[in-house]
Amino acid sequence: xxxxxxxxxxxxxxxxxxxxxxxxxxxxxxxxxxxxxxxxxxxxxxxxxxxxxxxxxxxxxxxxxxxxxxxxxxxxxxxxxxxxxxxxxxxxxxxxxxxxxxxxxxxxxxxxxxxxxxxxxxxxxxxxxxxxxxxxxxxxxxxxxxxxxxxxxxxxxxxxxxxxxx
Amino acid sequence: xxxxxxxxxxxxxxxxxxxxxxxxxxxxxxxxxxxxxxxxxxxxxxxxxxxxxxxxxxxxxxxxxxxxxxxxxxxxxxxxxxxxxxxxxxxxxxxxxxxxxxxxxxxxxxxxxxxxxxxxxxxxxxxxxxxxxxxxxxxxxxxxxxxxxxxxxxxxxxxxxxxxxxxxxxxxxxxxxxxxxxxxxxxxxxxxxxxxxxxxxxxxxxxxxxxxxxxxxxxxxxxxxxxxxxxxxxxxxxxxxxxxxxxxxxxxxxxxxxxxxxxxxxxxxxxxxxxxxxxxxxxxxxxxxxxxxxxxxxxxxxxxxxxxxxxxxxxxxxxxxxxxxxxxxxxxxxxxxxxxxxxxxxxxxxxxxxxxxxxxxxxxxxxxxxxxxxxxxxxxxxxxxxxxxxxxxxxxxxxxxxxxxxxxxxxxxxxxxxxxxxxxxxxxxxxxxxxxxxxxxxxxxxxxxxxxxxxxxxxxxxxxxxxxxxxxxxxxxxxxxxxxxxxxxxxxxxxxxxxxxxxxxxxxxxxxxxxxxxxxxxxxxxxxxxxxxxxxxxxxxxxxxxxxxxxxxxxxxxxxxxxxxxxxxxxxxxxxxxxxxxxxxxxxxxxxxxxxxxxxxxxxxxxxxxxxxxxxxxxxxxxxxxxxxxxxxxxxxxxxxxxxxxxxxxxxxxxxxxxxxxxxxxxxxxxxxxxxxxxxxxxxxxxxxxxxxxxxxxxxxxxxxxxxxxxxxxxxxxxxxxxxxxxxxxxxxxxxxxxxxxxxxxxxxxxxxxxxxxxxxxxxxxxxxxxxxxxxxxxxxxxxxxxxxxxxxxxxxxxxxxxxxxxxxxxxxxxxxxxxxxxxxxxxxx
Numbered sequence: 004x005x006x007x008x009x010x011x012x013x014x015x016x017x018x019x020x021x022x023x024x025x026x027x028x029x030x031x032x033x034x035x036x037x038x039x040x041x042x043x044x045x046x047x048x049x050x051x052x053x054x055x056x057x058x059x060x061x062x063x064x065x066x067x068x069x070x071x072x073x074x075x076x077x078x079x080x081x082x083x084x085x086x087x088x089x090x091x092x093x094x095x096x097x098x099x100x101x102x103x104x105x106x107x108x109x110x111x112x113x114x115x116x117x118x119x120x121x122x123x124x125x126x127x128x129x130x131x132x133x134x135x136x137x138x139x140x141x142x143x144x145x146x147x148x149x150x151x152x153x154x155x156x157x158x159x160x161x162x163x164x165x166x167x168x169x
Numbered sequence: 170x171x172x173x174x175x176x177x178x179x180x181x182x183x184x185x186x187x188x189x190x191x192x193x194x195x196x197x198x199x200x201x202x203x204x205x206x207x208x209x210x211x212x213x214x215x216x217x218x219x220x221x222x223x224x225x226x227x228x229x230x231x232x233x234x235x236x237x238x239x240x241x242x243x244x245x246x247x248x249x250x251x252x253x254x255x256x257x258x259x260x261x262x263x264x265x266x267x268x269x270x271x272x273x274x275x276x277x278x279x280x281x282x283x284x285x286x287x288x289x290x291x292x293x294x295x296x297x298x299x300x301x302x303x304x305x306x307x308x309x310x311x312x313x314x315x316x317x318x319x320x321x322x323x324x325x326x327x328x329x330x331x332x333x334x335x336x337x338x339x340x341x342x343x344x345x346x347x348x349x350x351x352x353x354x355x356x357x358x359x360x361x362x363x364x365x366x367x368x369x370x371x372x373x374x375x376x377x378x379x380x381x382x383x384x385x386x387x388x389x390x391x392x393x394x395x396x397x398x399x400x401x402x403x404x405x406x407x408x409x410x411x412x413x414x415x416x417x418x419x420x421x422x423x424x425x426x427x428x429x430x431x432x433x434x435x436x437x438x439x440x441x442x443x444x445x446x447x448x449x450x451x452x453x454x455x456x457x458x459x460x461x462x463x464x465x466x467x468x469x470x471x472x473x474x475x476x477x478x479x480x481x482x483x484x485x486x487x488x489x490x491x492x493x494x495x496x497x498x499x500x501x502x503x504x505x506x507x508x509x510x511x512x513x514x515x516x517x518x519x520x521x522x523x524x525x526x527x528x529x530x531x532x533x534x535x536x537x538x539x540x541x542x543x544x545x546x547x548x549x550x551x552x553x554x555x556x557x558x559x560x561x562x563x564x565x566x567x568x569x570x571x572x573x574x575x576x577x578x579x580x581x582x583x584x585x586x587x588x589x590x591x592x593x594x595x596x597x598x599x600x601x602x603x604x605x606x607x608x609x610x611x612x613x614x615x616x617x618x619x620x621x622x623x624x625x626x627x628x629x630x631x632x633x634x635x636x637x638x639x640x641x642x643x644x645x646x647x648x649x650x651x652x653x654x655x656x657x658x659x660x661x662x663x664x665x666x667x668x669x670x671x672x673x674x675x676x677x678x679x680x681x682x683x684x685x686x687x688x689x690x691x692x693x694x695x696x697x698x699x700x701x702x703x704x705x706x707x708x709x710x711x712x713x714x715x716x717x718x719x720x721x722x723x724x725x726x727x728x729x730x731x732x733x734x735x736x737x738x739x740x741x742x743x744x745x746x747x748x749x750x751x752x753x754x755x756x757x758x759x760x761x762x763x764x765x766x767x768x769x770x771x772x773x774x775x776x777x778x779x780x781x782x783x784x785x786x787x788x789x790x791x792x793x794x795x796x797x798x799x800x801x802x803x804x805x806x807x808x809x810x811x812x813x814x815x816x817x818x819x820x821x822x823x824x825x826x827x828x829x830x831x832x833x834x835x836x837x838x839x840x841x842x843x844x845x846x847x848x849x850x851x852x853x854x855x856x857x858x859x860x861x862x863x864x865x866x867x868x869x870x871x872x873x874x875x876x877x878x879x880x881x882x883x884x885x886x887x888x889x890x891x892x893x894x895x896x897x898x899x900x901x902x903x904x905x906x907x908x909x910x911x912x913x914x915x916x917x918x919x920x921x922x923x924x925x926x927x928x929x930x931x932x933x934x935x936x937x938x939x940x941x942x943x944x945x946x947x948x949x950x951x952x953x954x955x956x957x958x959x960x961x962x963x964x965x966x967x968x969x970x971x972x973x974x975x976x977x978x979x980x981x982x983x984x985x986x987x988x989x990x991x992x993x994x995x996x997x998x999x
Contacts, residue, residue, distance in 0.1 A: 060362065
């Protein structure tokens with residue numbers, strides 16, 4: 004039993020049940036691993052390989068092909084800002100720039116407290132709601148820095164509350 | 170085989186008859202002499218159409234919509250409906266009426282553009298690249314590519330140039346052109362998918378994240394099929410340029426497969442300016458090894474020029490061995506032999522060639538002795554191979570649906586890796602592979618059915634197949650073709666004899682004898698285990714010598730003490746021991762009165778008879794080490810001293826004598842053995858094929874000749890009685906010890922190959938988890954295993970597949986020898 008199997012036994016079971024063979028479940032399981040480790044870490048690859056009965060090389064290959072698996076350690080909140088043309092016209096570029104400056108990070112970098120990673124991405128399919136960002140794959144729309152600061156504080160508070168509890 | 174259906178295809182305006190269903194690239198090459206350039210396509214693997222190099226124009230004749238008649242233009246030519254875009258030839262199979270154009274501007278443009286695209290990021294380090302001179306990308310760029318680049322150097326993508334994928338293979342990431350041949354080889358042919366692509370686009374790289382990395386026994390083959398210099402071996406990396414080397418045909422000296430190889434030689438500074446092996450490459454023989462060789466063959470050649478080699482005759486005086494001249498040494502040996510009054514024994518190892526076996530036998534027979542022992546004494550049943558061995562014309566590469574391969578008591582991957590590779594592919598083509606062993610082996614992964622029997626009871630299992638495994642019995646009965654492959658793992662010599670008899674009986678009873686792709690195979694150790702039988706040597710004779718030691722014993726190319734520690738007891742009783750040896754071993758160190766230095770397979774001519782009874786030639790390649798001589802020549806000279814006639818001048822003359830005297834070798838002179846015929850896929854030899862199939866070399870040395878079995882010749886073969894042996898039973902507190910074989914080991918010759926060192930396992934033993942729990946042992950603990958009066962210390966491996974109550978102990982990993990045959994002993998934690 005590896006970490007993933009211990010912690011997410013139920014989810015792994017329901018995921019595997021959706022596919023005709025174990026190998027097919029690899030992508031869904033990689034998301035679980037990413038959730039657990041914050042990124043697709045070598046341990047995560049190993050865990051998934053064991054669950055799907057695959058060679059770790061093949062799992063790594065899949066993680067490498069798709070951009071929504073992160074192969075570098077990430078902050079707890081992975082902020083992806085779309086800066087494509089329609090969004091840029093609505094001020095996304097400036098928003099992206101300001102956000103980085105506010106958090107004191109470079110493109111793709113993680114804030115010092117390990118909380119936030121900022122990255123620009125291609126189209127998120129919500130041009131009409133720009134500027135927007137995706138945080139851990141949930142969309143937050145019609146943003147500006149004021150709203151953003153509120154959100155950031157909120158997320159920070161959530162995490163601190165959790166830490167204090169445990 | 171049934172006549173293949175032919176279809177007509179038209180290539181560049183000319184019609185050709187080609188077999189239906191053939192791949193278009195192959196068909197154009199084989200029948201129209203039209204070399205369609207490829208990078209990712211390889212004739213031994215499924216096409217993927219990734220590289221786009223093979224683009225051609227393709228069309229079908231236009232038909233009248235009403236009459237379905239083919240439409241002709243004014244000149245009476247067929248009107249062809251060309252597809253609007255180019256098609257990848259490699260993903261097409263030929264069909265009747267197919268039209269292809271390969272010489273049009275559109276095609277030339279496509280080829281040019283694909284090459285320009287590949288070169289956008291390819292480093293131009295050809296002058297220091299190992300592949301330079303035999304590189305697909307170089308050759309095709311010269312033939313079809315742009316003469317000038319439109320790219321600026323700084324636009325190139327730079328990636329790591331030294332990435333070890335394992336201990337033996339190094340990847341240069343920026344040379345890779347992403348054809349995936351290595352990935353597909355590992356997946357399709359080896360069945361070990363430890364390589365894969367990572368990321369995409371310009372940063373796409375080959376990776377391995379497996380543990381251990383890229384360490385399969387076939388990894389070297391990926392460097393042959395790599396169309397560029399991205400994959401190189403640690404052995405040959407920066408070793409030589411391809412055009413400096415001469416290719417000398419040779420034969421794999423390690424196992425019963427008898428893989429055809431080429432020794433690529435160069436006059437080398439590091440070897441006193443003499444011809445030295447720079448690399449070992451596969452040589453095509455579609456019946457034997459196709460175009461693959463195992464890494465042991467590729468990387469195990471260093472012993473041929475090792476400093477440790479014995480370079481002059483040695484004579485023991487006051488307990489010390491001193492160098493003497495050949496004359497003195499041979500005079501001494503002749504004197505000893507004459508004085509023995511015929512009480513002479515001869516034991517020859519399975520690495521000695523047919524010529525050696527024959528010449529030595531002449532000497533011993535001439536002195537009135539018939540005691541010809543084969544070594545090692547693990548496998549027997551040569552007479553059954555001669556009766557019902559696999560039929561003439563057998564090709565493991567042709568087995569498929571409806572056929573059955575039954576593997577009993579063998580860890581085939583460790584014993585004869587090339588057979589494992591080819592049987593795995595037979596399994597993929599639909600053949601049923603049945604694996605029976607006392608423990609789990611790697612072949613289980615490629616088996617249709619697996620069976621377990623009690624340790625040592627392989628013959629019991631097979632002789633009573635209907636009861637012990639009804640499913641297997643049914644499969645065997647209804648098999649279109651049946652090959653039974655036996656090993657000797659966990660068996661005594663009697664056990665293997667019984668297993669061979671049971672296998673022969675089963676083949677005879679089910680009528681699977683005397684036909685191609687049917688019959689008996691066994692994993693005889695060494696390159697010439699089967700040859701030993703045909704020339705009159707048997708392991709039983711070696712065993713008999715232990716019971717009644719001769720006065721004088723000749724030991725040739727047999728490291729007896731490393732194989733079986735118990736022989737020391739009877740060797741002590743022999744008055745004089747004469748050793749013919751390449752390297753110092755237990756016999757030369759302690760027992761031999763005279764040591765005569767022999768040459769390795771690389772320094773001389775000779776023939777080996779492989780497991781499928783194919784007699785194959787190997788040629789002189791390397792300069793000789795010191796004063797060493799070929800074994801047959803030493804025997805001949807000795808014969809001359811003993812007044813048995815003049816020494817032969819060449820190995821060919823010895824073979825002629827064998828052919829005239831031993832019926833099995835009838836007609837096999839060196840000329841017949843060196844005959845070649847055209848093989849498909851058409852491999853090697855010219856630059857137009859490096860891109861097609863890689864750098865495996867063309868066979869110019871001969872395909873060999875197969876000795877027919879009695880069944881092949883139409884003689885009646887009868888089932889015999891299976892003498893089931895007693896099986897060692899473990900008493901209280903005892904364990905059954907099953908000696909096993911590892912491909913990479915510390916045998917005297919192989920341990921001199923420094924590049925493979927990191928891959929040789931730390932001595933270990935597999936222990937069942939239940940037993941381990943009782944003894945308080947966990948994986949990695951040091952345990953002492955004692956049996957037959959000796960003991961070894963090894964690391965425990967609890968995760969292996971050892972059956973309860975037994976320990977699997979690999980041979981030749983430890984310095985102290987371990988038992989050769991199944992036995993009982995004690996296990997304790999240290």
